[in-house]
Amino acid sequence: GIQVEQSPPDLILQEGANSTLRCNFSDSVNNLQWFHQNPWGQLINLFYIPSGTKQNGRLSATTVATERYSLLYISSSQTTDSGVYFCAANNNDMRFGAGTRLTVKP
Amino acid sequence: DSGVTQTPKHLITATGQRVTLRCSPRSGDLSVYWYQQSLDQGLQFLIQYYNGEERAKGNILERFSAQQFPDLHSELNLSSLELGDSALYFCASSRESGGGEQFFGPGTRLTVL
Secondary structure, three states: OOOEEEEOOEEEEEOOOOEEEEEEEOOOOOEEEEEEEOOOOOEEEEEEOOOEEEEEOOEEEEEEHHHOEEEEEEOOOOHHHOEEEEEEEEOOOEEEOOOEEEEEEO | OOOOEEEOOEEEEOOOOOEEEEEEOOOOOOEEEEEEEEOOOEEEEEEEEEOOEEEEEOOOOOOEEEEEOOOOOEEEEEOOOOHHHOEEEEEEEEOOOOOOOOEEOOOEEEEEO
């Protein structure tokens, strides 16, 4: 099955800083999603982005399907952005990366 | 709120027991997916049903089984439970049978003692 790798595994930021999270996948996909898992364990949909670029407030994402990677940008980070960010790719069944644990300090 | 509901939220049971987890998909979604999130294995796809039929199978143990009912809700049955089955179990749903955006429920946290 498809392999999904995320980097960095951990990220610590000061409030107000910007960050870029990366997701590499090993094969062509028909679905690529970014999720935020909050401290209560909920998986919140951020982007459904098999290709192209999308923006939602302070967050944006870009997927370059031909080069098999996706990027999640977080600008002007807030403490509420803390948690684990997962990338998941699907070409037959959904495979998740190991996640990036983001800590935003006040 | 994703629109996907799961019950119960928490479940504590003993080794060797059997439990049933329930999921109701978003209105209009025909696909239901089950996932397991454990500390050592991360988030793993278990199984997918589309409109009542099994569509795809992942790393689901033989002790586990699932079904999707005519009203599209789904149940995941876990039997002969072991300590290692302790995990967060998620259900997700989507409109399509493959490739569409999936929306996740709040999860059921299973603790096997």
